[in-house]
Amino acid sequence: MRLTSFSDFGLRALLVLAGSERETWSSVDLAAKLDISRDHLIKVLQRLAVGGYVQATRGVGGGVKLAKRATAIRLGDALEWLEDDPALAECFRDDGGRCLLTGFCALRPKLERARRAFYAELNATTLADCLNPALREFVAAPLSAA
Template sequence: MFRINKLTDYAVVLLVDMARTSRVRAAHDIAAETGVPAPTVAKVMKALVRGGLVRSTRGASGGYGLARPAERIAVSDMIEALEGPIAMTACVDSAEDCCEREAYCPMAGHWNRVNVAVRTALDGITLADMAKDAMPPAWMTPVVPRRSGAGTGAQTAPAPMEPNV
């Protein structure tokens, strides 16, 4: 199974949140709003800054913000910022490491087509696409008033204000 790692998954969650709010925020605020633990937010943000997707600003009004518009950040950019170049196998044209069987491998060159198809698909979806379809975290969803029994009136549970982290 082809699967991104947990830190990349967190990176996408954080980037989607940043795209939806579009303001500079401190790591602890991002952690509180997303439910991702603060140490993980700090670690992921460092990688995203190195990858050129997020900018960091120091000072009293500092924090993290997107380095470019969400429409110009592809899913492939997010994955590469955390995991490096996207390749289905080590034997694609751009690979630095070669297999000792490369000279007589029947699959030589064929994985490149698969790699290009995967890359094209990941390039075609942007952070803006993901942010517009994203649901807010469950703890942020307001509680809908519910009726209980005839004649007792509506009862409303209070909406939670902060995540349980």
């Protein structure tokens, strides 16, 4: 299993927001801190906002911040929300895909159990559990001038 860059960026953004003393972050500053495309980050932040993970305010003095406490954000739930296509294989798609083995394949239920175990393991951890002094130091460091 491999995370999409979309999900990866979303988890990174959540970590920075959770590890920050700042009230809000502009998308420009957050993209610079994470060294990622601002355009891509905005799409990620929009999805996180729809999911209730971040609150975004437009305009002067606006920015993005966590919408709930880091202790209330389960990593598995956040990741599952960010993943655009959770289908591990073609047969997991809503339309069933075009696999000729569908209907008698013994692999699909095993993959589904593994997928559920993956998210359950991540749900044993909150965003707050991932905060440490090194992360907080990284987040607090001044943005480098380009």
